[in-house]
Amino acid sequence: MFPVEGIGEVVTGDDVAQLLWDAIEIGPVEIADGDILVVTHKIVSKAEGRVAAALTDADYRRAVLDEAAAVVRRRGDLVIAQTRHGFICANAGVDRSNIAGDRIVLLPERPDRSAATIKSRLEALSGATLAVIISDTFGRPWRRGLTDVAIGVAGMAAINDLRGTTDMHGRMLEVSEVAVVDEIAGAADLVMGKSEGIPAAIVRGVTWEPASGRATDLVRPANEDMFR
Amino acid sequence: MFPVEGIGEVVTGDDVAQLLWDAIEIGPVEIADGDILVVTHKIVSKAEGRVAAALTDADYRRAVLDEAAAVVRRRGDLVIAQTRHGFICANAGVDRSNIAGDRIVLLPERPDRSAATIKSRLEALSGATLAVIISDTFGRPWRRGLTDVAIGVAGMAAINDLRGTTDMHGRMLEVSEVAVVDEIAGAADLVMGKSEGIPAAIVRGVTWEPASGRATDLVRPANEDMFR
Numbered sequence: 339m340f341p342v343e344g345i346g347e348v349v350t351g352d353d354v355a356q357l358l359w360d361a362i363e364i365g366p367v368e369i370a371d372g373d374i375l376v377v378t379h380k381i382v383s384k385a386e387g388r389v390a391a392a393l394t395d396a397d398y399r400r401a402v403l404d405e406a407a408a409v410v411r412r413r414g415d416l417v418i419a420q421t422r423h424g425f426i427c428a429n430a431g432v433d434r435s436n437i438a439g440d441r442i443v444l445l446p447e448r449p450d451r452s453a454a455t456i457k458s459r460l461e462a463l464s465g466a467t468l469a470v471i472i473s474d475t476f477g478r479p480w481r482r483g484l485t486d487v488a489i490g491v492a493g494m495a496a497i498n499d500l501r502g503t504t505d506m507h508g509r510m511l512e513v514s515e516v517a518v519v520d521e522i523a524g525a526a527d528l529v530m531g532k533s534e535g536i537p538a539a540i541v542r543g544v545t546w547e548p549a550s551g552r553a554t555d556l557v558r559p560a561n562e563d564m565f566r
Numbered sequence: 567m568f569p570v571e572g573i574g575e576v577v578t579g580d581d582v583a584q585l586l587w588d589a590i591e592i593g594p595v596e597i598a599d600g601d602i603l604v605v606t607h608k609i610v611s612k613a614e615g616r617v618a619a620a621l622t623d624a625d626y627r628r629a630v631l632d633e634a635a636a637v638v639r640r641r642g643d644l645v646i647a648q649t650r651h652g653f654i655c656a657n658a659g660v661d662r663s664n665i666a667g668d669r670i671v672l673l674p675e676r677p678d679r680s681a682a683t684i685k686s687r688l689e690a691l692s693g694a695t696l697a698v699i700i701s702d703t704f705g706r707p708w709r710r711g712l713t714d715v716a717i718g719v720a721g722m723a724a725i726n727d728l729r730g731t732t733d734m735h736g737r738m739l740e741v742s743e744v745a746v747v748d749e750i751a752g753a754a755d756l757v758m759g760k761s762e763g764i765p766a767a768i769v770r771g772v773t774w775e776p777a778s779g780r781a782t783d784l785v786r787p788a789n790e791d792m793f794r
Contacts, residue, residue: 339753339771411792418792426708426793475744479707479793480654481715482786483725483745485752497711516703517711518756524713525567525753528746528772543567544756558710564639564646565654565707566794 340367341529342538348380350387354452355459357381358538367540369464374541375456376471376526379489380433380443381537382452388444389437398434401442405430418477421445424557425489427476446472449490450552457492469493469546472553473523479565486527488519488553495551517556518546568595569757570766575666576608578615582680583687585609586766595768597692602769603684604699604754607717608661608671609765610680616672617665626662626670633658633672649673652785653717655704674700677718678780685720697721697774700781701751707793714755716747716781723779745784746774 344361348354354377362369369375383389392398399415406419410426419430423445431445446452449472457470472490488496498518526539560566572589576582582605590597597603611617620626627643634647638654647658651673659673674680677700685698700718705711716724726746754767788794 413792416792477793479791480786481745481748481784483743483748483784485745485749487709515711516755517709517713520709520711521713521752521755524749525756527744527749528753556709556711558708563707564641564644565705 339526339529340365340540340542341536342375342540343536345381345535345537348384348537350385350389352381352385353459354382354385355456355463357385358456359460359463361538362540369460369466369468369540370542371466372468372542372546373466374469374471374494374522374544374546375460375538376473376523376530376541377453377456377538378486378530379431379446379449379472379474380437382446382449382456382472382490383443384437386446386452388446389441390444391440392434392442393440398432398442401444402429402432405432405444423449423489423554425476427474431474431489445474445489450492450554451490453490453492453553467493467548469548471519471523471526473526475527485520486523488517488523488556491519491551491553491555493548493551494519494546495549496553496555497551518544519551519553520556567754567757568593568768568770569764570768571764573609573763573765576612576765578613578617580609580613581687582610582613583684583691585613586684587688587691589766590768597688597694597696597768598770599694600696600770600774601694602697602699602722602750602772602774603688603766604701604751604758604769605681605684605766606714606758607659607674607677607700607702608665610674610677610684610700610718611671612665614674614680616674617669618672619668620662620670621668626660629670629672630657630660633660651677651717651782653704655702659702659717673702673717678720678782679718681718681720681781695721695776697776699747699751699754701754703755713748714751716751716784719747719779719781719783721776721779722747722774723777724781724783725779746772747779747781748784
């Protein structure tokens with residue numbers, strides 16, 4: 339895993355793929371076939387103009403409710419919401435940190451499409467076959483602490499489906515569907531940090547097959563969710 | 567991340583640290599200061615004798631209920647349970663795959679202690695300062711697919727506490743507690759796979775401070791869990 343450093347403040351209209359390419363070109367690592375680019379959603383959102391002013395806490399709360407398709411839980415100012423994409427996260431994914439002034443960052447409207455755009459642009463610039471994951475930091479039930487997960491995917495399956503695979507004793511695997519893009523997003527977070535201005539990482543050496551995966555494939559329908 | 571290959575079937579009484587050390591010694595990578603060893607719980611459980619016979623599905627179901635401190639959900643044969651450690655997972659962590667014959671693997675009785683034992687033994691063998699994470703594969707609410715998480719930790723904090731840290735604009739980070747050992751466990755899974763007989767990985771390059779962390783620190787009390 340290699341952090342992509344040297345990307346400054348991103349503003350509306352910026353070409354994220356070009357920014358990544360420029361930063362990688364002056365960095366120590368060249369893009370190679372099979373690389374997975376993990377990009378934190380914030381620079382994607384900023385480039386797509388998914389920012390808003392929020393001068394007061396009330397403005398912020400209103401933005402959260404605007405972004406929420408459904409409110410799952412609410413306690414004081416904190417809201418756990420389902421986004422229009424189907425993801426469950428705090429404050430419908432609306433963030434106040436890592437942006438200047440009294441502005442807030444919303445999630446990309448269609449993160450899978452954003453990932454596909456970055457992938458095709460970066461593939462054109464590099465000549466390499468790539469996958470792209472757009473990540474965000476989510477809380478989760480049962481366990482303390484946050485982890486980075488995939489909210490946008492292009493070029494690979496979101497879930498590594500091992501159903502029908504046997505273990506070395508010939509017994510069917512019980513662990514059959516691995517959310518590999520979430521593991522990759524979390525892994526990339528280890529080199530990106532939260533406050534260091536490193537908004538992307540190159541992940542190399544993971545075996546994946548080109549496929550038309552989407553992060554929305556990770557949304558678990560209520561009727562098959564025994565954990566919620 | 568480097569997979570630790572060449573560890574065969576583990577049986578009761580085996581010394582996991584010695585097995586890891588022997589496998590690493592003949593492998594391409596030497597243990598270095600600051601390495602984090604991620605070990606899947608199965609070989610730890612097997613070495614500790616946490617296996618049982620389960621000739622029938624009824625035997626298996628009984629073992630699951632024996633291991634459960636509380637049943638959270640039940641649908642047909644599948645049980646979501648809280649283990650005695652406090653973790654929420656399918657079948658109270660009792661596994662049927664990756665073990666020969668009609669046997670089942672239970673979780674270690676005290677995975678944090680198991681991690682501490684492996685850490686001190688490996689540190690004695692290598693002379694390096696290490697952290698050890700014992701991992702298992704868990705499902706989760708809201709999102710499809712499973713990811714590897716930490717069920718045992720020794721030598722480092724389970725949660726990277728960034729409260730009080732500011733971003734590059736001087737604003738307090740909203741993302742303040744990162745479950746870094748879960749991200750590391752998931753990252754290690756990317757090189758271990760589920761059926762390839764690679765039960766451990768060396769993770770290098772993650773910044774961590776020696777600390778007396780425990781995986782049970784990750785158990786979120788019900789009264790502060792807005793997500794469940």
